Amino acid sequence: MELIKTDIAIVGAGGAGLRTAIAVAESNPDLKVALISKVYPMRSHTCAAEGGAAGVIKPDDSLELHFNDTVGGGDWLTDQDVVEYFVNEAPKELLQLEHWGCPWSREPNGSVGVRPFGGMKIKRTWFAADKSGFHILHTLFQTSLKCPTIERFDEFFSIDLLMADGRCQGVVAMEMKSGRLFQFQAKAVVLCSGGAGRMFPFSTNGAIKTGDGTAMAYRAGVPTKDMEFVQYHPTGLLATGILLTEGCRGEGGVLRNKDGYRYLQDYGMGPETPLGEPVLKTMELGPRDRLSQAFWHEQQKGNTIPTPWGDSTHLDMTHLGEKHIDERLPLVRELSIIYAGVDPVKEPVPIRPVVHYMMGGIHTNIDAETPVSGLFAVGECACASLNGANRLGSNSLTELLVFGKRAAKNAVEFARKQNSEANESELKEQADKAQAKVRELVQKSGGTESIAGLRSEMAKSLEEGAGIYRTEETLQQTCNTIADLRKRYAGIELHDKSNVFNTDLFQALELGNMLELAQTVAEGALARKESRGSHQRLDYEARDDEQYLKHTLASYQGEEAPRIDYHDVVITKSQPGVRDYSGGAK
Amino acid sequence: MAKVNKALFWSLFAAGGTLTAFVFPVLALITLFAAHGNTPEIMGFEQMQGLLANWFGKLAAFGTVSLALWHAAHRLRTALYGLGLRADGIVSVVGYGIALVGTILSAYYLVQI
Amino acid sequence: MSEVQLELEILRYDPEKDQEPHFKTYQVACREEWMILDAVNHVKDEVDTTLSYRWSCHMAVCGSCGMMIDGQPKLACKAAVKDYADKKVRIEPLANFPIERDLVVVQDDFMEKLKRVKPYIIRKEEKPIEEGEYKQSPADLKRFKQFTLCINCLCCYAACPEYALTPEFVGPAALALAHRYNADSRDQGLAERHKEISKPEGVWDCSFTDTCSIACPKHVDPASALQQLKITTTVQWYKELIGMGDK
Amino acid sequence: MAYVRPVSKTCWYLKDRNYTIHMLNELTSVFVGLYALLLLWGIGAVASGPEAYQYFLKCLASPGMLVLLWVTTIVIFYHAIAWFKVTPKAMPIQKGEEFVPGGVIAGAHYVVWILFSLVVLFLAGVF
Structure with a gap:
């Protein structure tokens, strides 16, 4: 096994990983950065984010308002110190991107434009047409090319973290083109490996979003936090689940049921707003959890449209006009035409809620630190408790910038303090263990389970049990199924024995990671006997601040189900209140 | 030389391409008329001499001929490379050489008129 | 939902086994709204798990799944199956790049x-x-x-x-x-x-x-x-x- | 070892229609060059005097030259059309925020070209 010594190892080269790497490289040119990712940076899923990134820039806005929107949007499960830090840093980070060349859409006077977004009281979402994530990712990637101290390891699949003397000291990763394992020895490790939406059958997430980093940390003893909070985006394109940005509604698109009726007014988000005049925090500009839940109720009432790809409602943008759509939502138009055969200029687009984002993730604090020293996490893989029980659209892109920079600062400070020799024999032993695990997986024969088969059973079970609405019974069933699938996972056999780009192997490793995380989702949801944000229980319909104004922590217990603990929420100035999206929130 | 001054040769190629696109078709038509015996007035010796005697005429003729030659030399060079002839050095020297000689000759002739 | 029958001829190459690439044919019953990528995914999941290729977003933005489809460079996730209905479709790795493995090229x-x-x-x-x-x-x-x-x-x-x-x-x-x-x-x-x-x-x-x-x-x-x-x-x-x- | 597919250095342009068209475009240069040499010859003949010029005109009328002239003329027209067609790509024009549509730029070139040619023909005494 090849040994690579570096100062900071970063796993994942999407928005969070690149921001972290640049921050380290710019302020500490004497430190070596290893940027390890299973895909080339520009393939990372940040590229699929569409709507934009929130940050206070306009004179009519304030940090206070952004704070309140975020905390209320998260149903008070947010850590308010984190939110405060975040809203403060957000504008600086977005400006930094502007200086790096991000092609933000502009106002006629040349200043950066903002658009309305769901759950936000004021227009504050910076956008680059409807390809904001794409432009952020490419701006960061291209900017990273000027940093000579960032050494990229593209297409290196991380297997496990290396822990010694109570701290994280590196990672083992496989060079995908050769099958060779590399031991990265680092003074600090930052995980930026993205979410795990592929656990679900119908998701906006790309194939790579399998929670590898989260699972690595979980296995290494870091608890996951709030994994039961899974965001359904209300407007996924029917059939494929491709994301149609919240910007569609920000620009004035409306949701209609099979009768053409704007059904959101029946679910506490009315009164109906005039067509083409969206009102912030009302109707279509309510938060994602509420909109997705409204769809579910419409479905129960038989007001949705049955199609071969499941029930749907309509996202109607026909009143926006071709020019406006082409300028502000060109990708949405292109995607609708290619993947649904519907031109939004002329016809309403069929949509349904789709799994989009994991609010939960690796347990981190305001410093992006995990409980294990030397290990940091940023972005969707992490849970700094910025997003609470429901993330507001356009906070996640900003999050990975703000906390990428913060993680870099803290990882550097930590790394500079590590003067003692690394415990090389212990690290070597662990690396060998990881190698043995992979080798066994490849060489094992006689298995009867298929990767695709287990994967679809997992996905189906999660959707049935841990979907938009949950009950004790369905969750228990899902917990049982996932536990069973974890056992059956031992029975898979790889047909591909090649060392070169063995995607059979990578899919097997990804499935293993997803199964572990699926269990934290289901077990966390089963234990949380209340409804809050995206976690809605039909058997416990009310929010229960007495018992559950707490973060769920799930700790790895080997082959057993995780241990569930709770952790206090940080509340500084906003006491839990009512989430009001009824147009009264003016 | 050919490698270093790509910008120079490309600018001559591009200018020549544009100029020939505007000018060559009509000149070729006139030539074709003459070749078929319907010699247009302008193709008479005196008229031609008159045309090329003034400085504007000289400049136009010089520009057209020389830029067309550089355009053709440069484009033929890439075409021959594309056709598989791997002798870029020789092709360049010969092609640009002809263009250079043509440029000098046209200047020499025009000065004499 | 009607079906579209495709005969995929996919160029296979495993440097550890093969001297040079060769075509392997797969019959795939596709749903009509599928993209070529869905058909390839179907082969990977249900027919031949040893097939290697890159893909992720399935919305023509990550740039992973570029490949030659009937001789033209295309994103597999953007090439509609119905445009190739009931035909043989040749799928090869992107031209002009060395083949690392199957449809994966060296970039x-x-x-x-x-x-x-x-x-x-x-x-x-x-x-x-x-x-x-x-x-x-x-x-x-x-x-x-x-x-x-x-x-x-x-x-x-x-x-x-x-x-x-x-x-x-x-x-x-x-x-x-x-x-x-x-x-x-x-x-x-x-x-x-x-x-x-x-x-x-x-x-x-x-x-x-x-x-x-x-x-x-x-x-x-x-x-x-x-x-x-x-x-x-x-x-x-x-x-x-x-x-x-x-x- | 990664496998490098062989590329034909001599026949690649036959593999794809667009490549073939490109090669044809490149080869217009042969006739553009020949016609430039013909012009040079003509200028030389004018410089040498009336006899040389008459000889030049006589040569133009020879059968071989006639064929060559016809082909050259056709190719030169093709060159002009193809050249103007792609000018919007090399020289896009932005007016205010919007780009002028490529067809307008190419179209303007065609119009100027045709007007210019008509004026020249008129001055040359063809009409």
Whole structure:
């Protein structure tokens, strides 16, 4: 096994990983950065984010308002110190991107434009047409090319973290083109490996979003936090689940049921707003959890449209006009035409809620630190408790910038303090263990389970049990199924024995990671006997601040189900209140 | 030389391409008329001499001929490379050489008129 | 939902077993709304798990799944099955790149070239963040916006005959991105980028076949960027000739 | 080892229609060059005097030359059409925020070209 010594190892080269790497490289040119990712940076899923990134820039806005929107949007499960830090840093980070060349859409006077977004009281979402994530990712990637101290390891699949003397000291990763394992020895490790939406059958997430980093940390003893909070985006394109940005509604698109009726007014988000005049925090500009839940109720009432790809409602943008759509939502138009055969200029687009984002993730604090020293996490893989029980659209892109920079600062400070020799024999032993695990997986024969088969059973079970609405019974069933699938996972056999780009192997490793995380989702949801944000229980319909104004922590217990603990929420100035999206929130 | 001054040769190629696109078709038509015996007035010796005697005429003729030659030399060079002839050095020297000689000759002739 | 029968002929190559690539045929009953990528995924999940290829977003934005489909470079996730209904479809790795394994090609060359053209904002003096954004009018933005849309899928390299003949050529996507920064009102790096672009293997190997633009699944028009780049490079060359080289 | 597929250095342009068209465009240069040489010859003949010029005109009328002239003329027209067609790519024009459509730029070139040609024909005494 090849040994690579570096100062900071970063796993994942999407928005969070690149921001972290640049921050380290710019302020500490004497430190070596290893940027390890299973895909080339520009393939990372940040590229699929569409709507934009929130940050206070306009004179009519304030940090206070952004704070309140975020905390209320998260149903008070947010850590308010984190939110405060975040809203403060957000504008600086977005400006930094502007200086790096991000092609933000502009106002006629040349200043950066903002658009309305769901759950936000004021227009504050910076956008680059409807390809904001794409432009952020490419701006960061291209900017990273000027940093000579960032050494990229593209297409290196991380297997496990290396822990010694109570701290994280590196990672083992496989060079995908050769099958060779590399031991990265680092003074600090930052995980930026993205979410795990592929656990679900119908998701906006790309194939790579399998929670590898989260699972690595979980296995290494870091608890996951709030994994039961899974965001359904209300407007996924029917059939494929491709994301149609919240910007569609920000620009004035409306949701209609099979009768053409704007059904959101029946679910506490009315009164109906005039067509083409969206009102912030009302109707279509309510938060994602509420909109997705409204769809579910419409479905129960038989007001949705049955199609071969499941029930749907309509996202109607026909009143926006071709020019406006082409300028502000060109990708949405292109995607609708290619993947649904519907031109939004002329016809309403069929949509349904789709799994989009994991609010939960690796347990981190305001410093992006995990409980294990030397290990940091940023972005969707992490849970700094910025997003609470429901993330507001356009906070996640900003999050990975703000906390990428913060993680870099803290990882550097930590790394500079590590003067003692690394415990090389212990690290070597662990690396060998990881190698043995992979080798066994490849060489094992006689298995009867298929990767695709287990994967679809997992996905189906999660959707049935841990979907938009949950009950004790369905969750228990899902917990049982996932536990069973974890056992059956031992029975898979790889047909591909090649060392070169063995995607059979990578899919097997990804499935293993997803199964572990699926269990934290289901077990966390089963234990949380209340409804809050995206976690809605039909058997416990009310929010229960007495018992559950707490973060769920799930700790790895080997082959057993995780241990569930709770952790206090940080509340500084906003006491839990009512989430009001009824147009009264003016 | 050919490698270093790509910008120079490309600018001559591009200018020549544009100029020939505007000018060559009509000149070729006139030539074709003459070749078929319907010699247009302008193709008479005196008229031609008159045309090329003034400085504007000289400049136009010089520009057209020389830029067309550089355009053709440069484009033929890439075409021959594309056709598989791997002798870029020789092709360049010969092609640009002809263009250079043509440029000098046209200047020499025009000065004499 | 009706079905579309496809016969996929997929080029297979495992360097540990094969001397050279060979075609393997798979019959796939496709749903009519599928893309070619869905058909390939079906093969991977249900028929032959040893098939290797790259893919992720399934929405034509990550740029992973570029491959030759019936001889044309395309994103598999954007090529509709119904356009190939009831036919044999040949699927090969992107042309002009070495085959690493099956449909996976080696992309290191592009990554190196992209870095060479300095695709980032270069300023003589950085403006402090506290002073806010650089003003940029919608017209200034539009001047280069189109060229920011490149997803680096490399279909243009697979379409470019000059890249095939002269692998040193920096190529369409990388040069289009160089032009994107040159044309950005915030940038002052033209002269610096010029050093790379004006080399023989820089912009000059482009013979303007326009095939890159025809292939581009995002309608970026790299051919246009490269011709504009030739003009700016020429102007810059003459400027430097008379000693006025700085942008 | 990664496998490098062979590329034909001599026949690649036959593989794809767009490549073939490109090669044809490149080869127009042969006739553009020949016609430029013909012009040079003509200028030389004018410089040498009336006899030389008459001889030049006589040569133009020879059968072989006639064929060559016809082909050259056709190719030169093709060159002009193809050249103007792609000018919007090399020289896009932005008016205010919007780009002038490529068809307008190419169209303007065609109009100027045709008007210019008609004026020349008129001055040359063809009409």
